[in-house]
Amino acid sequence: MNGxxxxxxxNKILILFAHPALEKSRSQRVLLKxxxxxxxxxxxxxxxxxxxxxxxxHREQKLLSDHDIIVWQHPLYWYSGPALLKxxxxxxxxxxxxxxxxxxxxxxxxxxxxxSSGGGKDAxxxxxxxxxxxxxxxxxxxxxAELCRMAYLPPFWVQGTxxxxxxxxxxxxxxxxxxxxxxxxxxxxxxEIEPVDCLNDLFxxx
Amino acid sequence: MYLAAAVVFVPFARKLxxxxxxxxxxxxxxxGPYLLGFIGEEGQDLMHxxxxxxxxxxxxxxxxxxxxxLWRMRxxxxxxxxxxxxxxxxxxSLIARSFEYSWSESLVLGMILSMSSTAxxxxxxxxxxxxxxxxxxxAFAVLLFQDIAVIPIxxxxxxxxxxxxxxxxxxxxxxxxxxxxxxxxxxLIVFGSIAGIIAAGRFLIRPLLRIVAKTRARxxxxxxxxxxxxxxxxxxxxxxxxxALGAFLAGVVLANSEYRHELxxxxxxxxxxxxxxxxIAVGASVDxxxxxxxxxxILIWLLMIMTIKSLVLLVLGRFFNLSLDQNFIFSxxxxxxxxxxxxxxxxxxxxxxxxxxxxxxxxxxxxxxxAMTPLVILLNEKLILPRFAKKEEEEKxxxxxxxxxxxxxxxxxxxxxxxxxLLRANKISATYLDIxxxxxxxxxxxxxxxxxxxASREDLLRSAGAEHARVIVIAIDSPERRLAMIExxxxxxxxxxxxxxxxxxxxxxxLMNAGVLHIYRETIDTSLRVGVDVMSLLGIRKYTAQRxxxxxxxxxxxxxxxxxxxxxPDEYLSxxxxxxxxxxxxxxxxxxxPILDQDESWDPDSxxxxxxxNANHG
Numbered sequence: 001m002n003g004x005x006x007x008x009x010x011n012k013i014l015i016l017f018a019h020p021a022l023e024k025s026r027s028q029r030v031l032l033k034x035x036x037x038x039x040x041x042x043x044x045x046x047x048x049x050x051x052x053x054x055x056x057x058h059r060e061q062k063l064l065s066d067h068d069i070i071v072w073q074h075p076l077y078w079y080s081g082p083a084l085l086k087x088x089x090x091x092x093x094x095x096x097x098x099x100x101x102x103x104x105x106x107x108x109x110x111x112x113x114x115x116s117s118g119g120g121k122d123a124x125x126x127x128x129x130x131x132x133x134x135x136x137x138x139x140x141x142x143x144x145a146e147l148c149r150m151a152y153l154p155p156f157w158v159q160g161t162x163x164x165x166x167x168x169x170x171x172x173x174x175x176x177x178x179x180x181x182x183x184x185x186x187x188x189x190x191x192e193i194e195p196v197d198c199l200n201d202l203f204x205x206x
Numbered sequence: 207m208y209l210a211a212a213v214v215f216v217p218f219a220r221k222l223x224x225x226x227x228x229x230x231x232x233x234x235x236x237x238g239p240y241l242l243g244f245i246g247e248e249g250q251d252l253m254h255x256x257x258x259x260x261x262x263x264x265x266x267x268x269x270x271x272x273x274x275x276l277w278r279m280r281x282x283x284x285x286x287x288x289x290x291x292x293x294x295x296x297x298x299s300l301i302a303r304s305f306e307y308s309w310s311e312s313l314v315l316g317m318i319l320s321m322s323s324t325a326x327x328x329x330x331x332x333x334x335x336x337x338x339x340x341x342x343x344x345a346f347a348v349l350l351f352q353d354i355a356v357i358p359i360x361x362x363x364x365x366x367x368x369x370x371x372x373x374x375x376x377x378x379x380x381x382x383x384x385x386x387x388x389x390x391x392x393x394l395i396v397f398g399s400i401a402g403i404i405a406a407g408r409f410l411i412r413p414l415l416r417i418v419a420k421t422r423a424r425x426x427x428x429x430x431x432x433x434x435x436x437x438x439x440x441x442x443x444x445x446x447x448x449x450a451l452g453a454f455l456a457g458v459v460l461a462n463s464e465y466r467h468e469l470x471x472x473x474x475x476x477x478x479x480x481x482x483x484x485x486i487a488v489g490a491s492v493d494x495x496x497x498x499x500x501x502x503x504i505l506i507w508l509l510m511i512m513t514i515k516s517l518v519l520l521v522l523g524r525f526f527n528l529s530l531d532q533n534f535i536f537s538x539x540x541x542x543x544x545x546x547x548x549x550x551x552x553x554x555x556x557x558x559x560x561x562x563x564x565x566x567x568x569x570x571x572x573x574x575x576x577a578m579t580p581l582v583i584l585l586n587e588k589l590i591l592p593r594f595a596k597k598e599e600e601e602k603x604x605x606x607x608x609x610x611x612x613x614x615x616x617x618x619x620x621x622x623x624x625x626x627x628l629l630r631a632n633k634i635s636a637t638y639l640d641i642x643x644x645x646x647x648x649x650x651x652x653x654x655x656x657x658x659x660x661a662s663r664e665d666l667l668r669s670a671g672a673e674h675a676r677v678i679v680i681a682i683d684s685p686e687r688r689l690a691m692i693e694x695x696x697x698x699x700x701x702x703x704x705x706x707x708x709x710x711x712x713x714x715x716x717l718m719n720a721g722v723l724h725i726y727r728e729t730i731d732t733s734l735r736v737g738v739d740v741m742s743l744l745g746i747r748k749y750t751a752q753r754x755x756x757x758x759x760x761x762x763x764x765x766x767x768x769x770x771x772x773x774x775p776d777e778y779l780s781x782x783x784x785x786x787x788x789x790x791x792x793x794x795x796x797x798x799x800p801i802l803d804q805d806e807s808w809d810p811d812s813x814x815x816x817x818x819x820n821a822n823h824g
Contacts, residue, residue, distance in 0.1 A: 020750075020808055022747055023747060052752065161810070162813055162817035
């Protein structure tokens with residue numbers, strides 16, 4: 001716990017938000033609201049910016065360059081993100097810019113998924129209903145980050161969304177906001193983050 | 207009788223590509239006193255009655271022209287129109303003088319013969335879809351100036367009457383308010399009535415139209431519209447002005463009003479009918495006995511007048527920036543002597559300025575020149591214009607040799623040019639067809655492969671490479687031309703894929719009936735985009751709004767097909783009525799349809815229910 005009183009520097013956080021029907025999602029609305037109006041946090045609402053899937057590559061690359069921590073915030077659909085998030089990756093993470101011999105634009109940045117899923121932790125285990133862990137599910141995101149020379153952090157996970165009541169949802173929102181502020185102000189050390197399965201655990205363990 | 211003749215001859219003339227004017231004229235000649243003799247003496251009365259068609263036409267033209275547009279045209283009206291009138295008058299007068307007419311006679315003849323026929327020229331131009339082009343605008347400017355010029359000419363004529371004794375005896379049958387009043391009072395009455403028309407249009411007619419419209423009785427509106435025109439025509443002739451001019455003025459005043467389209471669709475059929483009668487009357491009034499007796503004299507005058515008029519117009523057209531091919535159309539369209547000449551000639555006869563002999567000769571010349579016009583225009587199209595097209599092609603032989611474009615785009619207006627630009631931006635070259643030679647010239651300068659002419663002609667399509675192309679985009683304005691084009695293509699180039707622009711739903715039905723598979727309503731995409739943006743501003747997510755609009759579009763296209771199949775294609779309705787009824791049917795079919803939110807994508811409700819059930823069971 002360093003820099004409690006005087007943060008060394010303020011990280012800039014970019015939330016890449018993807019939900020095709022936000023009006024139908026309780027959990028994502030709560031998360032998004034919690035992230036709003038935070039200094040140093042930019043929300044990039046992909047489905048609102050590119051309803052026709054025509055992603056503006058230059059704008060997106062500039063946004064990435066201007067931020068230190070990237071968040072893929074999305075619901076988990078068929079063991080992945082919504083279609084536009086994949087489209088975003090396909091178009092924005094160009095060879096020679098994001099990866100490859102000369103692709104160093106993202107080097108050293110940190111990235112993680114902030115996602116919601118219908119199933120909970122008990123389902124995502126080798127012995128559970130899904131027969132695999134959540135880190136195995138998120139492997140494509142992790143590999144993408146690593147190929148782009150970024151540090152892939154554990155995810156922030158809203159579990160079992162269908163069974164959550166309003167109070168529980170709001171608690172997730174509060175934690176998410178706390179997490180964003182903490183990451184922005186370098187409140188957590190790498191040593192603290194590395195061992196946890198989910199960033200949610202930072203709060204439960206302390 | 208007249209109608210029967212028209213019904214027989216007009217479609218025939220159209221089929222032959224001669225235009226309906228010629229059809230009417232021929233019908234008139236055939237049923238006239240010299241061939242079948244169905245109309246005899248009453249032909250002259252018919253003419254007076256049918257002149258109302260001309261008045262209505264000018265009212266309609268006025269409706270199309272807002273005062274601003276008119277003001278912008280002032281240069282060509284005064285400049286082009288004025289010069290045409292003055293130059294033609296001088297030249298004709300000089301020649302008349304050399305035919306041993308007196309100076310005053312020559313001058314009168316010059317003025318009278320410099321008039322062109324508004325009815326024939328404008329009808330011809332609008333039938334060919336040229337009203338909005340440079341040719342059409344300039345021709346209109348000239349005609350308008352001539353209409354205005356009738357006023358001073360009528361005023362000057364009595365002054366030229368050398369035979370003073372005779373001049374005083376005539377006024378018995380012209381019940382005219384201004385005759386015999388001093389000059390200043392005449393002027394006052396004339397300007398007073400013009401101001402009166404403008405003021406009435408603004409402050410009287412519009413409120414009255416509103417009241418009449420509220421009664422919702424369609425015949426009331428029609429009869430009121432007719433009343434306006436008849437009233438103005440009577441008033442104008444009472445003060446000694448051209449009633450066509452008055453009607454035009456009233457049209458311009460009402461051009462800004464909300465009832466413009468309603469008035470248009472109400473008057474249109476009357477205009478068409480009366481104008482047709484007018485042309486028939488002109489045909490019937492061609493005095494073949496007189497022509498047989500003086501064939502040489504008439505022929506000489508005819509050739510001379512039409513040559514002089516064409517030459518003057520050609521020279522002026524050159525100065526007023528018309529390209530050569532447009533200039534030919536412009537000049538030949540206005541080369542005849544018009545219906546005002548009949549009025550002026552009889553007036554001159556009353557005033558004893560011209561002898562009965564001269565007037566007879568001139569009436570024959572005028573009538574034959576009007577009858578000749580469609581033929582001259584036809585000759586121009588078949589013989590002169592193709593030469594230009596060929597010449598231009600020879601200049602750029604490189605275009606012709608290897609390059610065979612897969613795409614032909616017919617019509618490079620606002621619709622076609624976007625398609626063309628998109629294709630060109632992506633290196634897909636296309637061949638273009640357009641009827642506006644200004645645009646053709648521009649496109650050629652920009653390196654497009656362009657052909658000038660009516661895209662529904664089989665030979666033009668063939669020379670544009672329709673045999674080898676894969677796709678033709680039909681983007682021309684006129685629904686009728688589009689249908690004509692589709693028929694030609696189906697007959698001669700059945701392998702060509704047609705992508706066709708449609709103006710509205712009704713137009714789409716016609717295209718569906720014609721068997722077109724790719725139909726594009728020209729405003730549907732834009733309107734839906736506006737709808738999407740409105741929904742977005744109201745807080746609906748953009749992606750959702752877009753999906754809703756796409757769903758709506760699919761539904762609407764389906765609905766179009768359904769409505770098309772239950773529609774009775776033989777039913778005739780006026781344009782405006784057609785539109786309103788169509789909207790009614792569409793809105794009714796919309797009711798109760800769950801257009802919004804038809805799909806359940808990303809909807810977690812059922813998942814949530816299942817999850818809770820499972821939790822309860824476990």
